[in-house]
Amino acid sequence: MEQRVQTSLNKIDEAAGDMQRDLEKHHIRKLQRHMFLQSAGCCENTSATAEQVQECIRNSQTPLTKVQGIIKQELEEFQQRLQRCMMTCQDRAKDQMATSGQAEVEKKFADCMCVCADDHLKLIPLMKMRLETAMPKH
Secondary structure, eight states, X not given: OOHHHHHHHHHHHHHHHHHXXXXXXXXXXXXXXXXXXXXXXXXXXXXXXHHHHHHHHHHHHHHHHHHXXXXXXXXXXXXXXXXXXXXXXXXXXXXXXXXXXHHHHHHHHHHHHHHHHHHHHHHHHHHHHHHHHHSOOO
């Protein structure tokens, strides 16, 4: 793979990693703290049965589990969109093989891949905004 394509893909990896770290620091940790404090409170209830305590603990984990699922789904959808774009580049390159020279096809393929990467890099801030909006307020 051409260096410029790899550089574009590395930018996506870096931006996605930065987004995940930022969400974890500013949102997930707050949810985790709230969950652990709430779970500890469940254990302090000496009049509750073991089943009630377990149910209380499960309920305290629900918001965090829900948010983790939303993040996972959003990242998977982003990855699928990027892969579909890149598959389109591959299909175009295959179609051009019969009518164009190898060097020209490789250049067009690399151009297409860079456009995919650049377009998807621009989507990361929007994805982050959607995820932040989905976060419960604590």
